[in-house]
Amino acid sequence: MRHARRRVIRRVTRLAAVGGLLLGGAMVTQAAMASDSSGTSAATLSAPQTPADKGSALVAKLGSARTAGSWVDTGGRTVVAVTDEKTAAEVKKAGAEAKVVRYNMNVLNSAATTLSSAPKVPGTAWAMDYRNNRVLVEADSSVSATAWNAMKKVASGIGASVQMQRTEGKFTTRINGAQPILSTGGRCSAGFNVTDGTNDFILTAGHCGPVGSIWFANNQGDQQLGKTVSDNFPGSDFSLVQYASGSAGDGADVVAIGNGSGVTITGLADAAVGEKVFRSGSTSGLHDGEVTALNATVNYPEGTVTGLIQTTVCAEPGDSGGPLFANGIALGVTSGGSGDCTAGGTTFFQPLTKALAALNVKLLVAPKTAASPAPSASAAGAAAGSVTPGTSAPATNTTAAGSTTLASRLTDPKNVGPGLLVIAGSLIALVATRWIRAEQDRKAFQRHYSAMWG
Secondary structure (H helix, E strand, O other): OHHHHHHHHHHHHHHHHHHHHHHHHHHHHHHHHHHHHOOOEEOOOOOOOOHHHHHHHHHHHHOOOOEEEEEEOOOOOEEEEEOOHHHHHHHHHOOOEEEEOOOOHHHHHHHHHHHHHOOOOOOEEEEEEHHHOEEEEEEOOOOOHHHHHHHHHHHHHHOOOEEEEEOOOOOEEOOOOOOEEEEOOEEEEOOEEEEOOOOEEEEEOHHHOOOOOEEEOOOOOOOEEEEEEEEEOOEOOEEEEEEOOOOOOOOOOEEEEEOOEEEEOOEEOOOOOOOEEEEEEOOOEEEEEEEEEEEEEEEEOOEEEEEEEEEOOOOOOOOOOOEEEEOOEEEEEEEEEOOEOOOEOOEEEEEHHHHHHHHOOEEEEOOOOOOOOOOOOOHHHOOHHHOOOOOEEEOOOHHHHHHOOHHHHHOOOOOHHHHHHHHHHHHHHHHHHHHHHHHHHHHHHHHHHHHHHO
16 A cells, blocks of 8 residues: 555646646746737837937947037938038038038137036026037025026126027926835836846936835825835936845836826837927826937926937826826936926926836837837837827736736746746655656565565
C-alpha cells in the first residue's frame, strides 16, 4: 500500500509539473504577443517630420547667429526668422518660409540672460516671442510701480530687443489629468502616465507637493493613489508620483477631458510657436488656445521657473499638473499662469520632453497597429482649424490600479516574469520526482542485493 501511494503521489506531481510547463509557456507567449499588439508602450520619437520639426532642424543647421527661432503660421507652414537675404534664400530652398528680422538668437538669449541676472520680482515673466523678434516682459497686477520702473531700467539697458507690458490678473501656480489627485498640501491634476520599465508613475507639476507627499483619489482618503518620489521646483516644475500598486492599470494611455470621455495619447513632441493646443484639468475641464512663446521664465511667489511653454489657454486652481496635448501628442504639464477660464489669461507649461529626460522615464502611449498610421510628432503639421485634441476614448479612474490582486498580476499578459517562474518551478518539480524515483529504485536494489548475498 505504501508503495502504491508513493506511485500515485509521483504521478500527480509529474502531471502538475507538466501542466505548469504548459501554463507558463502560454503566459510567456501571451505576454510576448501582448507587448507587440496590445496594452501601452513607451513613447519613441520616430514619427514623420512635421512643419515644427522642419523649423527646428533648419534653425539648428543654420545656426543661432543667422536665425532667431521658427514657428508655424495659420496655414500650417514652417516659418524661420533669419537675419539676412542669403540665409532667407537657403530657407526657401529647403521648402520653408523666411522672415528677415533685426535680432538673431544670440542677441535674444543675451537679453534673457541679463533679465535673469537682475533681482527677481514676483509677478513678472518673460519669454522668446519669435514671431515679433523680441523678448516680451510682462508684469501682473501684484507688481508695484517701483518694481516695474526698476525692471524698465534693466530693459532699457538691454535695448530694443526687450519690450515690456502689463497684464491682468496674477501669475500663480495652479495647485488646488486631468483626473483630480489630493493630498494634505492641496489638489492637483494628474498629467501623464510614465514608466521606468519596472514601475509606473504619474507625471505632474513639481509645485504640487514635495517628495514624500501622499496622494489620494478622493476626499475621504480611503483610496491611496501613490507617493511623490521625485520633484523639481522651482527651477523646473515637474514631479513623479509612484503608484501604490506599481502599475498604472487599464487606460494608462488616456487623458480625461470630462464627462467620462478621454483622449488617447499616441506620442510626444516639443511644442511649436503658433500651434493650437488643448489642456485638460480636474477643475476647469478641456480648453484650447495657442502657443505664443517658448523658453519662458516666470517669477512665481514660490520661486522662479525657466524653460516653459507660454500659451493663451486658460487654467484655474486645481488644474496644476494637467496635460497639454494636441492631436493625441503629449506636449507638457500645467505649471501656472494668470486669469481664469471666464476672463481668459496666460498659462505656462512644463515641456514634457525635458521632464522625461531629467527623470529618465518614458511616456506610456497607445500601441501602433496595422489599422492606424503612425502619429505625427506634433500637432503643428495641420492648419490650426483642423487640429483636434486626439482620438476619443473612455476615461478610466486612475485609482483602479490600486485594487489589483496577486491573481490578476499573475495572469496579466504584460508580465513575462510570472510565466518564467511557473516554468522554472515546474522543471524543478519534474527533476525532483525523477531524482526521488531513481533514489528509491537504487535503495530497493541494494536491499534486494543484500538479501541475495546475506
